[in-house]
Amino acid sequence: MISALVLVIIAIFLPPVAVFIIAGCGADVLVNICLTLLGYLPGHIHAFYLMYVYYNKKEQAANGVYDSRPAPAVYSDNVQTGGRGYGAMGTS
Numbered sequence: 001m002i003s004a005l006v007l008v009i010i011a012i013f014l015p016p017v018a019v020f021i022i023a024g025c026g027a028d029v030l031v032n033i034c035l036t037l038l039g040y041l042p043g044h045i046h047a048f049y050l051m052y053v054y055y056n057k058k059e060q061a062a063n064g065v066y067d068s069r070p071a072p073a074v075y076s077d078n079v080q081t082g083g084r085g086y087g088a089m090g091t092s
Contacts, residue, residue: 007051015047022054022083023076031075050079057082
C-alpha cells in the first residue's frame with residue numbers, strides 16, 4: 001500500500017498516475033487524462049478530489065461507519081469503497 005504522502009507527491013507531478021494508483025484502469029483515469037490535457041490545474045483538482053474521497057471512505061470504514069451514497073463524479077468502485085475492493089464494505 002502506497003502512503004498518502006507519496007501519493008500526494010505523485011499527484012503534484014503526474015495526476016493521471018496518482019489516479020491510476022487509487023482507482024485502477026478505468027473511466028476516472030481517462031477523465032483525469034483529458035482534464036490534464038485541457039490544463040494542468042483541472043487534472044490536479046480531479047486527482048486530489050479522488051484522493052479525498054478515497055481516504056475519507058477508508059477512514060469511515062475503519063471507524064465502522066458506512067455511507068452508502070456514492071460520491072459524485074467518481075466512477076471507480078475502489079475509490080467509492082475506500083479501497084475495500086468491489087462490492088459491499090461490510091462483508092470484508
